[in-house]
Amino acid sequence: MNIVEEKDGDLKKVIKLNVEEKDYADKVEETLRNYRKQIKMPGFRPGHVPMSMVKKMYGDQVLADELNKIVVGKLYEYIESNNIPVLGNPLPKDDEIKPIDPKTQKEFEFVYELGLAPEFKVEVSEKDKFTKYIIEPDDELVEKQIEYLAKRYGQVSEKETSEDNDMIFGLFEELDENGNVKEGGIQHKSTIALDLIEDEKVKKELIGLKPGDSVTLDPKKVSKGAMDMAAMLNISKKEAENLSSKFKFTVEKIYHIKPHELNQEFFDKIYGKDHVKSVEEFKKHVKDDLRKALTIDSDKKLEIDIIDYYINKLNLPLPDDFLKRWLLKTSEGKITEQQIEEEYEDYAKSLRWQLIENQIAKENNIKIEPEEALAYTMNLMKMQVAQYGGNPDAISEEELKKSAAQILANQDEAKKIYERIFAEKIMNLIKEKAKIKEKEVSYEEFAKLVSGKSNKFSELFNNLKKSFKK
Template identity: 45%
Template sequence: MDVSVNKIDALNAVLTVKISNEDYKTSYESSLKNHRKQMQLPGFRKGHVPTSIIKKKYGSSILAEEIDKILNKSIYDYITENKLNILGNPLPIEDEKIKIDWSQPSDFEFKYELGLAPEILPDLPGRLKYTKYQPKINEALIDKQVDDFARRYGKLTSVEKAGERDMIMANFKELDQSGNVVIEGFNQSSTVSLEFITDKKSKRKLTGCKPTDTFQLDPRKISRGEADMAAMLGIDKEKAKHYINDVLMTVNEVKTLEPANIDVVLFDKIYGAGEAKNEEEFRAKVNEDLNKMFVTDIDRLLKDEISTTLIKKLKIKLPDNFLKKWILSSNKKAKKEDIEKEYDRYAEGLKWQLIENFIIKDQELKVEGEELLNFTMELMGNQYVQYGMMIPEEDELKKTAQKVLSNNDEARKINDMIYDKKVMEYLKNTLKINDKFIAHEDFTKKVAELTQ
């Protein structure tokens, strides 16, 4: 057997595998014998079917299977031993002039396209200045968070009229185009929160409503998207998508949320007994948590600026045509036009991944088992705080973290997060970064733009 690589250019190569009869003869004949042992045909005892019949019936598929095993192993071994840094997987080159006859064992030759990873230069452009955007944590923002906590731990009480932030328990009936109730239509009791209605006209219409009041209105204007509307009306998402008529809404009850008192009882529920003894200490804890909450978004913005700049300055090139073909071959549902449309975004992500991999290797960054567990516990603790819940005891948190890490996919995701964090720490210490504090609204706007 002979395996060789012919470089076309810095990013593309052709791998050739030549397999002779001697390379697969033993395994092929062994496989034929195994099939013979298991095969049963009328007129023959089990294991005594003539080899000629086995070859005629299964010879081609057995040979193809054995050749495939040899191919996969030889390609993997060659790439590993020669430390070829490839992108994607080798793509077979189909030569229409060569037709393989699997019924006639002989010498075979196979060719594969390879996409080679570009070389990343070790000299990162550190002379450039990068901006680390951070939100200003002012008293108004702390007030809002305190108000959210008070409402989250408050209680609902019935009232006669609906205020702008109250909840309406109502019944919804389906109407036809003429405004008549559809007898076999939906008849669903649900809750509508006036606080989250964005349509001003609908909000004004419902503000001040009382039990037994009825309204004919467009359900889209009092819900937050099709999924919310489907849940409100008790219908599936597909019907909600095509529903165009009004609904009849009958108010059953109006409830208001009475916020919890800002006192030590609330402080203990959120942070644990004795963690905040008065409102001043409570607000200090809230301020601390807000800063923690924004750390992820601060790093996301910084990472976006650094990655965009480095990708541009390093002028990384990829084997674009190969990658497009590889994506198409590895995803049966993918369409060529969709790949062309999304390729630039994919390529940017891949270029950043190559930069990260270079830094991880160059700086010998590693993730240890204990580090993975501690990071998972910290991650989960932050989530509890974010939702205004008490962080469990360390032993309980540890058990939950271990359960999460028992899922290989979750463990891999968290492992990648730690590597991502280590790469960012390295870049923060290496590059010139200036802090810039901006209004919370502007910061939120910048973060939202990242997901568009």
């Protein structure tokens, strides 16, 4: 077999594989002989059907199958032996696909195009500067969290007419430009929380409604940003950002939540029986919980900043046209060309960071040993047991090891765990080598810094964010 490699513009290559008769003849003959043994045909004993008839019946298909196996195998063998940094998988070059005619051809040419990863280096040093935000919960934040908890554990009752601070459950129906329900438009049942609506005119229109009543509204006015609106209408964030339609909202049920009193029963529900015995103690615990949660969110913000910094700093080129075609082909009709165009920017960003991570690992000899994965999994199990109120120390080391080994024996679970360890090692290396300064900010200042990225942060953070005015 003759293999020729050609450059095809930036970050693309064309591989031509010329298959000669000697490359496939023996394998095709062997496969047809096996077919012959299995064929049952009237007038012939099993295994004695004439070979000419077998070839006539199955020859073309067997040849096509064997050619495909040989070509794909040799192609990947060539890529691996020549260390070609491919992105995605090879694609047959559509404009050079030639029909196969087994009756007249003995040699066949197959042409594939490859998308290539760019060559680059990543220097991580003190020249790379980042800020870690320290958020100390103040009294206002503690009160907001207590309000949220009191409502969450409060008494819910159904009522006939909506008032301020009520929650209205109903059906959202997208309208067309004439104000009619749009055929094939967005329809979803969701809840509007009146106390979170900032536009007083809109809030006034929603007060005094009863089940069965309908109003026309702008979903942007009854939600807190694109992510909140996406969840409310069961659409993607990108769809929410581009949505300009008005909606018909039909009331189905109205709920009033009476906040729970700050009493012992309330304290016990949240922190366990008799663990907290006064409002002062309760506030202290809430403040501690806030501090822990916001520290996690601050760490997440730092990691997002690190990722964005290196992606923008290196600005890696990608074979975009090839990758879009590859994504479309491998989706097998599950996504459209338009969806790929809309989502490609996010995909390309994720791919660039993956390339950067791999290069950092290569330059710094970062590896994951099986013992590390086992210890990491055991620790995850301990954390999960504690999270659900159990005592992790009650589980023996032997039991933990056995359970962790079973988890890692599952290929999908093992992949997730190795990816988590890998990502943490990359981040830890960057945090050690780069320059990170700490800066104290208020919760509201921090919320503004992460505006538009709320889906990446904790549920606690997002619940609090909704309670603050813009």
